[in-house]
Amino acid sequence: MRRFATILIMLGMGLLPTLPLRAQSAGDYRTRASGNWSQASVWERYTGATWAPATSAPTGSETITVQSADSVYVDVPVTITGRLINQGVVHAEEGMLTIGDGGVYQHDRDAGKIPLATWAEGSTLHLTGVETQAPADRNQPYYNIIFETPNLLSNLNMNLDEVTIGGDIRVLDTGSARWYLTTAAVNDTSEITIMGDVYVEKGAFSVQGTSKAYTTFIVHHYGNIVVTGGNFSISRGSQPGGTTTWYLYEGDFSMENATTQSSTATPGGAKFVFAKQGTQRLTLGEGNDIRALPIEVAEGTTLDMGTSELGGEGIFILNGGATLATAHPGGVAGSIQTLGTVALDTTANFVFNGSEPQETSTLMPTVVNDLVIDNEAGVRLSQPTRIDGVLRLKAGVFDNTIPFTLGPNGSISYEGGSLLQPVANEPIDEVPQRFVLEQNYPNPFHRTTTIRFGLPSSGYVSIKLYDLLGREVMTVLEGHQAAGFHEVTLDAGRLSPGLYWYRLQSAEHVITRQLMLIK
Template identity: 75%
Template structure:
């Protein structure tokens, strides 16, 4: 069945026709033949594989079901949708009547109208396809997955989410010539959205908001990845005077390529992505990126690993003390920001990791007082200015050329983990051998795919590292064997493990300790 929406643009004397792709019919599909209650077989017809015939029973919800544009259906009995409901007309459901089950899809294939009030189970999907100029009513619901695929969209619209949690992924496939916004709110008001899954932008334009309302506040709490491979993904497309838009990334990485990003918020630094994970997150800027403004803040306790990525545009960058910025660029810290016109703030006591594969310099853009400094480059790293290290200088790989000297602060120390110094340091405090047995918290935690367990041994000997579930049942042996004195790291891959809470235990002949880790999907 094919439905076309025709809009007459009188001022231009043009006719625009937007037709969604044909969807092949399958035997057992339902569609309406009239308006009425869901349970009435008489309002339905069913496809036999060759023709549509009068239905002898109402759909169960497991089928592909189309409500045609001329029809209205009232859900008068409990229905759990595990198939696809394509709404081109009106579907009305009172609270508790309609459940979109695991694998079920509600497809809104019309302009305007309304999304039925439903219970959105884990694995359920809202699929927007037919919106052109008017957003549907009843948008503010706690969906699981959301798909934006509106190639005929001609007006900037918002989903109007507030105080809801999106349990799964958001995928932006096509937004036509206009933009979708996650939410909006009135002047001096606040809108909060939580996203537990990943956000994908493939084509079209998507942003948190596009309002010009004064002193409006928008907050996104996000526990997944951001993966942008095309289109326009921006923190803010509204002027929003005096207001703020903040996207907190508590878990997951941010990759961006072949796309544009902007920020229109009038308040300086008022719109930003905040990396907030206690552990390592990655920001990857790929080919074809147009960074007009990508404002970023990195909180204390977070390591932002950027590899060979560079920033550009008018967005701010703020690195807090006790946060760590990692780069593989030969030019070091300065090379990250050479095309940034916005304010860059690198606080004293912030940390830096150099992990390239060709020789690197730290650059004079790095502060002269740092927290941790990590050298993990077999090709070597050269210090560019006299520097005070108040944290740990971790020499993991390669030589740190300290021809320009550094000074260890009162709490500074050096950890030899495979790397070395070109010249010895007068006030060196070595920390390569822990004084006592140490078991650190795994990082990242919680984690999705991979996490690292680090422990320190004051003496060499036999070590056992095992993973247990909450009931104390052994799940996996991570390591058993001899380890020399010093610090050691093990990698745990999620693999077939189920999401949940686990314990990892490290035991030696003299000591034992355990810590909790959390696996999420």
């Protein structure tokens, strides 16, 4: 008897995976036979204690389960604002079934088909029961998609083409296999638009996994990519002679504790293209296995990588007119550590915005367009460089001991930062657009140093020197000055070595900087 009870328990445990993902609630519907949606005899309703024959068909606001042995034909217009769980067959002619705002169609079976529906804003396709065969009729313009298929055993694709996903895609679990957005025949193209965010938490997800030749895949994306686990890759198919391109027109890309790769055989044929006319961020956190994360930055786009390190073997392309911003202490080379092809256009721009000392690195081209120094801790130039655009000194000292030159149209904009050494061919603006006090140079200094300042309009100004206790120790300059740039020499021969503050003051503005006198 005890052995018989044990067998019953084990059989019961074996049935657990086939049970519904949620407990029943009073008012839930499920089928008890096949037939038309509008037939009350097709349905039974949960009373809170037991299932009883329904007296009317579900309205669509409830949780409704079509059981595995049953087929339901939607013969009247129905809008799902609750949850429709399909374990059997749901058939709907075009225009009869709507998944409404907040409504969920849950495909809780292997194979079968997704009913043709109108997917309203705020609706969701939730894939849960797929194991070895994808459902038919899956190329539809969904709003949200959730992949939660923990028993998936085969790599499957959604076959999406020429459709727009209006909301988010969320990958929660793909079992031991992968989900792909789409596929294509030889010499064919599949194109998809995603308006919301893409989240990958667990499992494997990619654009495609085909080995067919000369296929073209294009994703137009207007949201964020947030990867916190699993494998999220641009391409998992060898795709000889083909291309896979994911354009990010809006949003940022972040990845941590995840794997990413690219299997496309065409050199440089698969890539993420940052294409926003503005700033986008690439954040690569801890725990990643970056085998290949191929990236291109389009003209007009600023890719801010922070302190991220791009490893692996993917390409990195910075087009003319594009901008790379880095806070990595190693500069451009610290951010871009990939072993793949690196192409940095000589008309591209570079921004150094770290919080600890940085160097530009020798990976930065010797000819650049704009160069922005925005680091209070300072930035050191690593090799002789020609600046054809604007050198914007926003914060900190730009150590140009290794010199740079200005191209024919090059210029320097002093916006709060300074140069360590003067530049021989620096063009001097006649009138600055703002009140400017540059860092003295040289600094530290032995006896004398030069202080350069700019006034947008004429007026009375003073430059005074203070010790660290705030006591005035010297008046360097005082009086009426014309609009424009001016230089004054500070002779500190009679002062003790140490740190001092110097302050430029007018009737409307005050700017203070620190200098160091050494003996």
